[in-house]
Amino acid sequence: MTSVAQLLKTKPNNTTVFTVGADDSVYDAIKLMAEKGIGALVVTDGDSIAGIVTERDYARKVVLMDRSSKATPVRDIMSKAVRFVRPDQTTDDCMALMTERRMRHLPVIENDRLVGMVSIGDLVKNIIAEQQFTIQQLEFYIHGERP
Numbered sequence: 001m002t003s004v005a006q007l008l009k010t011k012p013n014n015t016t017v018f019t020v021g022a023d024d025s026v027y028d029a030i031k032l033m034a035e036k037g038i039g040a041l042v043v044t045d046g047d048s049i050a051g052i053v054t055e056r057d058y059a060r061k062v063v064l065m066d067r068s069s070k071a072t073p074v075r076d077i078m079s080k081a082v083r084f085v086r087p088d089q090t091t092d093d094c095m096a097l098m099t100e101r102r103m104r105h106l107p108v109i110e111n112d113r114l115v116g117m118v119s120i121g122d123l124v125k126n127i128i129a130e131q132q133f134t135i136q137q138l139e140f141y142i143h144g145e146r147p
Contacts, residue, residue, distance in 0.1 A: 001090045001091070001092060002090065002091045002126055002130065003087065003088060003089065003090055003091070004085050004086065004087050004088070004089050004090070004091065004093075004094065004108055004116070004118060005087035005088065007091055007118060007122060007123075007126055008087070008108060008115070008116040008118070010126070011116075011122060017042060017107075017114050017115070017116055017117050018032060018033075018036055018038060018041050018042075019041055019042045019043070019044045019114070020032060020041045020042075020043055020044070020053065020074055021043070021044055021045070021074070022043050022044065022045045022050045022051070022073065022074055022075040022078070023073050023074070023075065024073065024074050025069065025070050025071070025072065025073060025074070026053075026058060026062055026067075026069040026070075026072045026073070026074055026076075026077060027069040027070040029041055029053055029058075029074050030055070030058055030069060033055060038117075038119075039054055039055045039104060039105065039119065040052055040053065040054040040055070040104070040105035040117070040119075041053050041054075042082075042107050042114055042117070043074055043075070043078045045075075049082055049107070049109075049114060050075065050078065050080070051074075051075070051078035051079055051080045051081075051082055052078060052079050052082050052105065052107065053074050053077060053078040053079070054079075054104065054105060056104075057077045057078065057079065058077065061076075061077040062077060082107060083097060083101060083103060083106060084106060084107045084108065084109045085097070085106050085107075085108055085109075085118065086108070086109060086110060087108060087110050087115065087116075091123055091126050091127075094106055094118055094123055095123050095127075098120055098123070103120075104119060104120045105117060105118070105119050105120075106118045106119075
């Protein structure tokens with residue numbers, strides 16, 4: 001079973017976690033997400049984590065409410081209750097939490113410090129890789145080959 005720490009090591013730029021300030025505009029947050037090709041940002045207030053903002057928050061709390069993204073601060077649309085995982089937890093733990101809470105992104109916290117972000121895409125990619133490995137091992141066994 002894969003741990004969150006192992007999963008983070010497989011990600012390109014695994015140590016880069018993008019954040020946005022709570023007082024920054026929603027426009028700046030969405031612009032950063034677009035530039036980096038990501039769907040969520042951890043929101044900070046000073047040195048602490050204040051929340052998380054996603055593309056879904058933007059669509060539902062700005063676009064559908066006819067608000068201005070340049071005039072709306074991130075703090076007005078972010079989710080304040082941040083669910084997170086630790087590096088020693090498993091990818092199965094992440095999948096269960098994401099499924100239960102209908103989430104697509106989980107910050108990874110170690111010693112009260114943000115060390116990564118896991119997305120549903122990361123988990124699906126990991127599941128596929130694990131299944132391909134299992135299939136390969138079974139094929140070797142069936143054909144009497146050694147890897």
